[in-house]
Amino acid sequence: MSQNPDIAPGRLGDAELALNFSDAHPPLTHAQAVVEAERCFYCFDAPCIEACPTGIDIPRFIRAIATDNMAGSARTILESNILGGSCARVCPTEILCEQKCVHNTREEGHPIRIGMLQRHAVDWQMNHGGQPFTRAEPTGHRVAVVGAGPAGLACAHRLAMHGHDVVLFDRHERAGGLNEYGVAAYKLPDDFAQKEVDFLLAIGGITFVSGMALGRDMTVAGLRREYDAVFLSVGLAGVRALGVEGEDLDGVMDAVTFIENLRSADRKTVPVGRRVVVIGGGNTAVDAAVQARRLGAEDVTLVYRRGHENMSATQVEREWAQTNGVTVRLWASPVRLVARDGVLAGVEFARGAQGPDGKARYDMADTFVIEADMVLKAVGQTFVSDPLDGGSIAIAGGRIMVDDSGQTTMEGVYAGGDCTPGEDLTVAAVRDGRDAADSINAVLSTMATR
CATH class of the missing domain: 3.50.50.60 (FAD/NAD(P)-binding domain)
Known part of the structure; x- marks a missing residue:
């Protein structure tokens, strides 16, 4: 505890704290969601899709809500963004998909509430349907993912879908990255980050290992020798x-x-x-x-x-x-x-x-x-390159450099999320992890198992 007498815990009682850290934006009821979904024009060439880093087919998932096809709506979201539940809560939809909604030109300031509808659909799936995807037949290939934040989780899930075995390492006790440790509690209340992690891991084929820090407990070179590929999603630790x-x-x-x-x-x-x-x-x-x-x-x-x-x-x-x-x-x-x-x-x-x-x-x-x-x-976070050993992974502008496939300058080692160039957004990290997994799968599909 601080030595400053003016810094102290317990300033508020339990009831007030519970209220202050409850859900900042309560969910839509199903009736409200249907009414909101019916406002959508279901644009054929929808600008909201282009504005979504993960490219979710937004008109399609909203139309599914309007027709009471909740499983179809959730699947449309999750096949593009497996962390659609947390993204719906924490992403700045007001400057992404909702900013591009055509309703802005017809009803100034009243775009479709895409984030709330996405939350409604994914929550329904998590509460009623469980994991909607099945794992392909095991390939015998093993991939190490370092960092269990949004990029690492998305990569691990997509690799598991392809049938690869994944070991997911993180220095923290719990998986989730910024969703678990770096986002305001009222944005992801009721332990939602862990519920989403459990939902994602339910596909199988993913082993989570906590308390493992790159540079202290393992090296990139060592992981590369042991695994068929490595994905780095180590975020900004500085x-x-x-x-x-x-x-x-x-x-x-x-x-x-x-x-x-x-x-x-x-x-x-x-x-x-x-x-x-x-x-x-x-x-x-x-x-x-x-x-x-x-x-x-x-x-x-x-x-x-x-x-x-x-x-x-x-x-x-x-x-x-x-x-x-x-x-x-x-x-x-x-x-x-x-x-x-x-x-x-x-x-x-x-x-x-x-x-x-x-x-x-x-x-x-x-x-x-x-x-x-x-x-x-809160003047910014930085990438800490010290844990990267060997000097064969290029760094520029304070980030790990990757090509269009997400591969670093070290063969078989990929990276994504905040540690690479681009927007520091949860949804962008999910895209990076998903796309790198598909790139890794394309390479592993041509390789014999060890």
Whole structure:
């Protein structure tokens, strides 16, 4: 527990915590889902499909809901995105499929609620039908998947469908990756991430091994010798530092760790400050800020160095923060963390503005202090390349380089998800894992078993 007396657990009672971390967006009833599905135009050349990284046939699954074919609807989703349940809950559909819905041009601001309909269909399948896919005859080939997040899970499931044996390694105790450890609890409540993992693993042929970290317990070269192929989905394990005075003060922590602690422990035991400052402008910053408020912080301020149009958090996420009592301050860059008698007391920021060249400018002579007894850093995550041994896997721009098939520069080793170039989205990670599995299968189909 923190040594700062203003950081403490148990600020709220059990009933209030349960309410604060219950489902942020309750599901549609079946009647509501049918009514919403009947609004769809079922476009032949649907722009929403193009906007979905996994290419789900959205009009087809929505039409199936409208005709009460729930099994058909769920299968249409899951054959493209086996983690369709979590994606429906956490993906920014407002800037993906729903943004492209043609209803936006006819009923401004009222696209089909594609994410809610997808959730309705997948939840029905998980509750009534179980795993809809069967495993092909075993091929005798073995594939190692390192990292049990969305990319690794999607890859493992598709490989199992093809009949390959998969060993899924992860450094955590539980599979799920960011869905289990990095997403706000109210987005995936009721242990949904683990329910989805169990649903996915039910296809068979996948062995999950926890507590195994690349570089500590195994190497890429060693896995490559033991397995017919390797898929790396190791995510972004590093966290950027602020690089300012006072960053080592008690009460300063990265937002990723704060969220993981909240997801891994009894909420009553997770310490939170009375006055919390969150520094950053992405979804992680919003998740940390809102959850700090819902844990009982009296005052939470999210501070971003530029304007709202530059934030990676969507407008929906920004509005969600504000409706949850989070104050959002823009155009401010941290200068130092302020201490009084050795205890964190606030953050000093320099005011900024956009210069004529479009770049941010900060006036170090014009600063202000926001009082805080807890500071959460959410200024970005980075790929940690140290566990990759041998130097034969090319890295550029802080990510693992892959070709169109998902293969790295090391033969037989593939990669996908946040550790490779592209959007840092759950749905994009699922696509990477699925497509790499198909590429691996194409190669293994031409190879004799060991």
